[in-house]
Amino acid sequence: MALLIVVTIIVVFPIPYVAFPNTAQDAINNAELMVTSQSILVPSMKNFQLEQTTVFVTNSSERATLDPWDGSLCLAPDCRTPFVRVRVPGAQAGSGTQIQISNTAEIINVTEFNKYTRMALGRDEYNFYLVGKGMLHKGAWPATTVAYNKKITMRGLQHDVLPNHHSPLGKRHQGKRTISIPNPSVSQFELGDLTMNMSVDGMPVGTASLPNVFIAAGNNSIPMTATTNVMAVAGLVSGPYKSGVLPVDVVVTSVIYDGEHIPWYEQALAALSLRLDLGVIPALQESGLAGIPGLGAAFVWADVT
Ligand SMILES: *[C@@H]1O[C@H](CO)[C@@H](O)[C@H](O)[C@H]1NC(C)=O
Ligand SMILES: *[C@@H]1O[C@H](CO)[C@@H](O)[C@H](O)[C@H]1NC(C)=O
Ligand SMILES: *[C@@H]1O[C@H](CO)[C@@H](O)[C@H](O)[C@H]1NC(C)=O
Ligand SMILES: *[C@@H]1O[C@H](CO)[C@@H](O)[C@H](O)[C@H]1NC(C)=O
Numbered sequence: 001m002a003l004l005i006v007v008t009i010i011v012v013f014p015i016p017y018v019a020f021p022n023t024a025q026d027a028i029n030n031a032e033l034m035v036t037s038q039s040i041l042v043p044s045m046k047n048f049q050l051e052q053t054t055v056f057v058t059n060s061s062e063r064a065t066l067d068p069w070d071g072s073l074c075l076a077p078d079c080r081t082p083f084v085r086v087r088v089p090g091a092q093a094g095s096g097t098q099i100q101i102s103n104t105a106e107i108i109n110v111t112e113f114n115k116y117t118r119m120a121l122g123r124d125e126y127n128f129y130l131v132g133k134g135m136l137h138k139g140a141w142p143a144t145t146v147a148y149n150k151k152i153t154m155r156g157l158q159h160d161v162l163p164n165h166h167s168p169l170g171k172r173h174q175g176k177r178t179i180s181i182p183n184p185s186v187s188q189f190e191l192g193d194l195t196m197n198m199s200v201d202g203m204p205v206g207t208a209s210l211p212n213v214f215i216a217a218g219n220n221s222i223p224m225t226a227t228t229n230v231m232a233v234a235g236l237v238s239g240p241y242k243s244g245v246l247p248v249d250v251v252v253t254s255v256i257y258d259g260e261h262i263p264w265y266e267q268a269l270a271a272l273s274l275r276l277d278l279g280v281i282p283a284l285q286e287s288g289l290a291g292i293p294g295l296g297a298a299f300v301w302a303d304v305t
Pocket of ligand 4 (some may be wrong): 204
């Protein structure tokens, strides 16, 4: 009898101890992470502030506690090179619970992070992975290590990035001297001061600056000041663009936040093809320069509705 009890204890007890980590890992594997809002703030060369709300979606009715863990972001398909590291706070792993990240995210591979930024700003939809390891607790069970390897799908800022395709830099509203940037995604971007080169049919016509740009979710109306070469513009208006509306191709030349160039935004934005349809007749008239080639003078674009 004594022998049987000893055998039973040895045989029965190890089973749940072995099974529990597997069950816990299965529950993590079967859960989905849905990012419901994300803000990339205070950008710098090395890091940024990440504010992200993620909802844990699972069909399991089990609840467990997840300890804080160090998460890395990487890109599909191979996920070989993590590009950002961020501390993920602890959470209850039950369906519908929120994980709120509010932490500094370190950029650990600039090349890969540039790719990510380009997708977030330029694609209709993009994927990345959140990977790492952390501890899971459940009731009286000993804590167990679980591995995270979550594919996250998010909507990007733009439908298409094709040369001369309709761009997110739309028409300005008459008289307001603003450009509209629609943002259908749940991501928000603090960019800083943008400067741009403007050209028409490959001919430089001037530069534009947008101070303190913050792209919120939804529609954005952002002030823009454009300085143009009057002779170039007058030439276009008296030539092929008699309507006074110029199709201006815009190339972002610098993104500066807090006095520092932000190369990952510069490279991502420079790769996008942006176009503005701008009316220049009212501005030419306002500045009394219509028909008169200015001598090094500059003026601000007017808008077209
Ligand atoms: C939950 O179950 C439904 C229906 O079986 C399934 O379509 C869905 O993908 C499941 N979700 C998760 C997170 O497992
Ligand atoms: C960064 O990622 C690229 C792949 O995009 C890789 O070739 C490079 O070795 C990585 N750099 C570092 C420092 O890990
Ligand atoms: C953004 O603007 C578009 C077009 O003007 C409009 O259809 C849409 O409802 C606006 N979205 C929001 C969130 O205001
Ligand atoms: C911007 O325009 C200036 C003057 O035309 C030119 O020298 C410079 O190379 C342009 N930069 C980019 C990134 O196109």
